[in-house]
Amino acid sequence: MDQTPSPETDEKLFAAWRHAKPEQRRAAADRLFARYYERVGGWCFRLTGERESAADLAQDVFLKAHRHLDSFQGNSQFGTWLYSIARNEAINRSKRAALPMDDSEEALLDVATLEPDPEQLAARNSRARWLQTFLAQTLDEKERTVFTLHYGDELPLDAITRLLRLENSSGAKAYIVSAKRKLARAAQRILARGDRP
Amino acid sequence: MNDPRDAWREALAATPDCLALERLGEPLTAAEREHLDTCARCQSELALFQSFTSDEATPEETRAGAWVAAELHRRLDGAANVTAFEPRRRAPRFAWAAAAAAVFVIVAGLWMEKREPSLGDAGVTNVYRTGRLDAVAPLGDLAAAPRELRWNAVAGATAYTVEITEVDRTLLWHSETSATRIVLPPNVVAQCAPGKTLLWDVAARRGSDELASSGVQRFRVAVPVPGR
Numbered sequence: 251m252d253q254t255p256s257p258e259t260d261e262k263l264f265a266a267w268r269h270a271k272p273e274q275r276r277a278a279a280d281r282l283f284a285r286y287y288e289r290v291g292g293w294c295f296r297l298t299g300e301r302e303s304a305a306d307l308a309q310d311v312f313l314k315a316h317r318h319l320d321s322f323q324g325n326s327q328f329g330t331w332l333y334s335i336a337r338n339e340a341i342n343r344s345k346r347a348a349l350p351m352d353d354s355e356e357a358l359l360d361v362a363t364l365e366p367d368p369e370q371l372a373a374r375n376s377r378a379r380w381l382q383t384f385l386a387q388t389l390d391e392k393e394r395t396v397f398t399l400h401y402g403d404e405l406p407l408d409a410i411t412r413l414l415r416l417e418n419s420s421g422a423k424a425y426i427v428s429a430k431r432k433l434a435r436a437a438q439r440i441l442a443r444g445d446r447p
Numbered sequence: 448m449n450d451p452r453d454a455w456r457e458a459l460a461a462t463p464d465c466l467a468l469e470r471l472g473e474p475l476t477a478a479e480r481e482h483l484d485t486c487a488r489c490q491s492e493l494a495l496f497q498s499f500t501s502d503e504a505t506p507e508e509t510r511a512g513a514w515v516a517a518e519l520h521r522r523l524d525g526a527a528n529v530t531a532f533e534p535r536r537r538a539p540r541f542a543w544a545a546a547a548a549a550v551f552v553i554v555a556g557l558w559m560e561k562r563e564p565s566l567g568d569a570g571v572t573n574v575y576r577t578g579r580l581d582a583v584a585p586l587g588d589l590a591a592a593p594r595e596l597r598w599n600a601v602a603g604a605t606a607y608t609v610e611i612t613e614v615d616r617t618l619l620w621h622s623e624t625s626a627t628r629i630v631l632p633p634n635v636v637a638q639c640a641p642g643k644t645l646l647w648d649v650a651a652r653r654g655s656d657e658l659a660s661s662g663v664q665r666f667r668v669a670v671p672v673p674g675r
Contacts, residue, residue, distance in 0.1 A: 280524050284516075291515025292508050293499050301511050305518040312523055321614070321646060321663045326469030333499045334468040338618055381458035385487050398491035402459030413498040 260285070260328035267319065279319060283312050286332055296412040297340050297405075307343065311336045344404045388436045389429050396425035461617075465489050468617070471496040580651050580659035585666040592639035592668050596647060597628040601659045604651035611635060611647045619645070642670040 260282065267278035290311055294304035315335050322331050385394050395414070399405045400422065405413075411421030418424055464482055466475075466489050475483065483489045504512065580601050585593040596609055609629055610621035620635045639645060644667045651659040 284520065284524070287516035287519045288512045289499070291519065292504060292512030295508060295511035295515060296498065301514055301518075304511060305515045305522075308515050308519055309522055312519060317648070317660065318646075318663050327472045329500070330469055330472035330496075333471075333496060334617070336499065337468070337495060338612075342618055379462065381455075382462075382487055383485070386485050389487075391490060394487040395491045395494045398459050398487045399495065401455040402488065402491065404456075414494060415498075415503070 258285075261324075264322065264324075264328060279316055282328070283315060283332075286329065287312075289329075290332065290336055293336065293413075294340070297409045299408060299412060307340060308336075311339050314339060341403045341405065344406065344409075384436070385433075388432050393425045393429040393432070396422045397429045400426060459488055461488050461492075462486075466492065468492065468496075472500070580649060580661045582647075582649060582661040582664045585647075586664055588667055588669050590669060592636050593631065593666065594636060595628050595630045596649065598649050598661060600627050601651035603653055604658055605654070606652045607649050608652060609647065609649045611645055614644050614646060639666075639668050641668045643667065 258281075263278070263282040263285070267275060267282055270278040287308070290308045291304060294307040294311070295301060298304045298307060311332075315332055318335070322328065385397070389397060392414075396410055396416075399410050399413075400407060407422040407426065410416070411423075414422070416422055416425070465486060466479055466483065470479065471493060483493065581599040583597040583599060585596070596611075598607070606623050606625055607627070607629075608621065608623045611619045611631075613619060619638055620632070622629060644665055646663050646665055648663050649661045650657050
């Protein structure tokens with residue numbers, strides 16, 4: 251008879267938490283969350299670049315996860331659910347700490363406020379989708395990802411460099427410079443020739 | 448719109464076609480893959496998710512992850528009803544005041560220790576214990592989109608922080624008030640679509656201390672039945 255204890259899984263630990271007596275729930279939740287302390291901690295470190303800030307961010311993630319554990323309904327893997335809390339907490343912090351606009355970003359206004367052809371706009375249902383298509387046709391995938399994380403989610407460039415493991419010398423900044431240049435050029439073409447993406 | 452970043456934030460926000468965060472760890476359908484190929488938002492979400500799930504780490508990241516994990520055990524494990532901690536580091540200008548306060552607390556603590564037994568786990572510091580805050584509305588199924596959030600007052604609270612999220616915890620809106628109700632802005636009301644469940648919670652605060660929390664509450668605007 252195999253005496254090896256069955257490995258603990260997130261599902262088993264979550265079920266144990268759900269069925270635990272009130273006085274045992276905290277410990278049951280701790281066992282479940284502790285499996286992710288190192289992963290969340292490491293990810294927060296990549297985001298913040300600094301241990302203390304990473305610990306503060308990770309702490310907030312787990313406090314929120316504790317508060318909302320009863321909302322986890324098993325529709326996704328537990329790790330994905332926890333990630334969604336970490337991701338939202340990180341992005342909300344970044345948005346609260348957003349830096350003032352850089353002068354070089356003025357040029358982006360030309361692109362963001364381009365008026366698409368009404369037919370094109372109708373075909374894509376919304377301005378947002380039109381801009382998404384414009385991005386897809388103008389930038390390569392890495393540039394789009396860096397651009398979206400920086401301008402959509404307001405993540406700092408150094409955090410994006412670490413999270414995406416960009417190994418070029420200037421990291422995410424190089425992708426942003428390149429993306430801005432391509433977008434400005436494409437916007438000028440549209441304005442000059444009246445063509446549409 | 449003066450800040451181009453506002454336009455881009457709007458353009459780069461998730462659309463109804465975008466993948467829910469909970470789908471990121473699952474095998475994608477053909478339709479989801481097709482969407483992913485052209486959607487910068489979903490591509491960046493996937494890249495961010497992969498940064499979380501990847502086991503690849505530099506030695507520095509491995510050491511930092513282990514350090515943070517140890518720190519989390521120290522701060523969180525076994526502390527019942529933990530809702531908030533003081534940050535570990537303090538601004539230098541408060542250092543002397545903090546030191547003086549610490550001396551006072553230690554002296555007072557030693558004096559109190561002689562007078563009465565400890566009530567709890569003395570090894571855990573900076574833990575606030577939260578009380579109950581009753582959410583009043585909206586709760587459960589609703590006939591129409593709510594115009595405000597309401598809850599019962601908590602003694603000693605000077606402010607209430609509220610947040611509304613999607614079921615996957617994406618933050619839709621958050622705010623703060625000193626009253627026990629708050630009117631929802633039109634763009635939030637517009638997001639209360641029929642059949643869509645939203646979550647909200649409210650926390651009572653005094654300064655940086657959280658006194659009580661409602662826990663997560665759910666509501667959903669009923670889908671209209673044709674002919675009624």
